[in-house]
Every structure is written in structure tokens, then in C-alpha cells.
Amino acid sequence: MTGPTAPVSPSTEPESTAGWAPTPALGRAVLLAGLLLVAGVLLGRVDLVVLAAPFALGTAYALRRRPTTLPQVWITAGDDAPLVEGGEVSAAVSVGNPDAVDYDLVVVRSRVSPWLRITRAGFAGADPAADAAPADATPAAGTPTAGTPAGSRRSAADRPFVTSVPAAEVVDLELAGRALRWGRHPVGPAGARVATAGGLLVSRAVLTEPVGVRVYPRTEPFEAVEAMPRAAGLVGAHHSRRPGEGGELAGVRIFAPGDRLRRVDWRVSLRARQLHVAATLSDRDAEVVVLLDVLAEAGRSGGVNGSASVLDTTVRATAAIAEHYLHRGDRVSLVEYGPGARRLRAAAGRRQYLTVLEWLLDVRADASQHEPYDQVFGPQQLSSDALVVVLTPLLDERSAQMLARLARSGRFVVAVDTLPANLTPPKDRGWAEVAYRLWRLDRETMIGQLREHGVPVVRWAGAGSLDQVLRDVARLATAPRVGSR
Known part of the structure; x- marks a missing residue:
């Protein structure tokens, strides 16, 4: 924040x-x-x-003492602690009186994002019953009308608040509530108007710019098997097929020059009356590329405890996958499949996880008439050893073509279906419901064709969603390939 x-x-x-x-x-x-x-x-x-x-x-x-300066208004948005969906959010709209004259009446109002459910609002130490104000005492700051979540109700910050501010003092309008959805949500703009001199003078509306509140996506507990198609790094948690320093036992062999004494297997050496050492397989880290299909959006977001849209599922699944693999020491990179083609370079560690969360806050659905494949997958932009996890609703034919091209290029691809399972057909009259059923059949046919091309498609279901798919991909990667003479 x-x-x-x-x-x-x-x-x-x-x-x-x-x-x-x-x-x-x-x-x-x-x-x-x-x-x-x-x-x-x-x-x-x-x-x-x-x-x-x-x-x-x-x-x-x-009028013996008239004010000479306008009030000052600014917004403070909580502390610097990370805020996650469903967490408690706090903010304050402060009104300062830099003048030597008391402000008899101050009317304060602030606009708040509909995804920040403000349930408590009032001046510090004031009587809540004194916060009411007449409808005509409203400064130039309106209430949000666009982007309202489903089933939303009137926020406690949507009404004006009234107080008085003595000379050379500051009064805080405290706002508290819950963050309902990930993203960058504004608190403000806020405005204040002041009446002084016994109500004979009034100031113009003083406005302040909004302050952004960062709300990170809530990650469900996610785990996946250790099987990776191919490990490319030098150190990590995945076992490779190459001998080297690692924790996976590959066998026992005769001691050779250069072997370390701590590798000596004394039981076997005493029986064979010759030094033997334990051979191990080297550990490798893997690169995971999470590809976010942002060509289309479907479903309606209901916040942290409501229904999830395509972007909600995509962002939360990306955060969970990145957290899992970064915790294991792997390198994770993010790519948007869309006209923006945003990209986050591959890295490992907790700093990369925090960078991933910041990067996800700016994910937006952006339709385009152009094919973004060449813009996203340029030369040398995608490692051939990386595991590519594609989060896509498969609403656009270009998404299916992209998956097929990745599979034909020899990369290890796993497609995760992010389309909401409870997506309802349109309620219009006529052939709308029949067209919806035909579209569903066509989409199932598309998924079947992708599987025939070697692209596994699995629906996102949290922990264990990718276990069987990763095992199959790893098995195919280690299987011998038949070559032609």
C-alpha cells in the first residue's frame, strides 16, 4: 500500500x-x-x-476575523504491509486548517473504489451520529457508478461527513473495510468545503488526487509433482538424468581419482575389499513460463468470496503457480498473449515472487484484431527447455492456433482452461440458447483437436490440477525418439 x-x-x-x-x-x-x-x-x-x-x-x-487561506486536504492509505484479497483496508482523509480562524463547519466526501468495501467511516473520536449531513451539503466529489461488483451495496464512504476543525489543527476521516478483489484500487479523489464566520463565508471545494491501494491476489494452496520435462540450470530441486552432485542415488561404483571421501560407501568397500563410492544424479532447476491469454474476458467477478471471471482465475492461478515453483528454487517468467505483449524476465527467489505480484496487478483483457504470436514469441525469447503453462479460456481461435504452434515447435506446453464452469447462457429470446450450445460443442471439438496435437488441456482446480499432466509431459520428454535415416 x-x-x-x-x-x-x-x-x-x-x-x-x-x-x-x-x-x-x-x-x-x-x-x-x-x-x-x-x-x-x-x-x-x-x-x-x-x-x-x-x-x-x-x-x-x-466578520471581525475572516479566513485568508483555504483548507488543505490529503489522503493517507494505510501502512506499507502487503494487502491481499479479503484483507482489512484502512485509509484516512485528512483536513487541515492552516488559518488562525476556526472552521465552524467542514463537509468532507471521498470517492472510493467499489472493490474496497468500506464498512466503517467517521472522524477520529467523534460521535458517529454527528456524521450525518444534508443532501445539499455535498462537495464536488461523486460516488462510483462504473465497475460496481455484483451484489454490491452502498458503501459507508458514499455519503458526506460533517465536522469542525479548530485553527492550526488537523482532523482525520478514517475509512476501514475489506478489499474484495485484486488490482490497483483508488481511494479518492476527496473534497472538502468549509463554512466559517458564523456561516457567512464558505470556501470553494478543495480537491485532492486519489491514492492507489495495491491489493494482491489471494493464492490458493497449490502443489505439483516434481516431474519436469527438462531441467536446464545448474542447481535446483529437480533430479536430472546426468551424474553429478545431488541427492538422488544413481548407484555404487569403484572409487576413481577426483571422488570425494564423503562419498565413500564403507559397507560396500569392506565387503568388496576395495573402495566404492555412491554415485548420485545432479540436481537441476527448471524454467517455467506462465503465458496469460488476455485476448478475451468472460464471466462476472464477484470478488474474493464470489464468482470468478476469466481474469480472476488467470491471475490467481498465475500467483499460485509462481509461488510454488519459486519456493522450489526454479526460475519463473510471465508473458501476456495479447497486443500489449508484456513480459517479465525469468528469475528466482522471493524478490521475483513480489515482482510477479506487482506485475499481475496490471493484467487487463485487451482484444485485438491482429495476430500477436510473432510479437510475443520472437526469436530467442522462449527457451526450448522451459515448461510453458498457458492459462487461456479458449474463447478465441487464435489462442488454439498459438497452442498448436508451440507444440509443433517442440516445446513442452500445458494448457490450463480458465473459463468459468458456471458460465450461464444468454437470456435473450430466439436462438441465443441454441447458439450457445453450438458454441460449447465447437469449443469441445477444439479442445479435442489440441489434445490430438499433443497439447494437454486441463481445467484449473487449485492444488493437484497439473499433477497428471506434468507426469505425462515429463514421460514424453524422457522417452526415446525414433529418428529417420
């Missing part, structure tokens, strides 16, 4: 009356006092002059 932003500059106008305007109450007080005085003088009635005196004196007393 990001830290506080700098306070908004009050104004660039002269400090005398910049940003402050008289209220209708001031106009009515001046008009009434003036009419009574003029009528008293013209009619010679002292009682009218006496009646006008309280209005004139009260207005003059209220």
Missing part, C-alpha cells in the same frame, strides 16, 4: 479573499439590516433602527 500524499496547495490567488465567497445568509443579513435602517431614517422611526441594530452588529462581529 502507498503512503500519504502531499497536501494540496490551497490556492495560487491572493490570500485576501481567494477561494472564499459570501453565503446567502450574509446577503440576507446585509439586505435586512439595510432595509430596516433606510426605512427607519425615511419614516423617522427609531424602533426600526433599533430592530436593524442586532443584524448589523451580529454580522460585523462574525
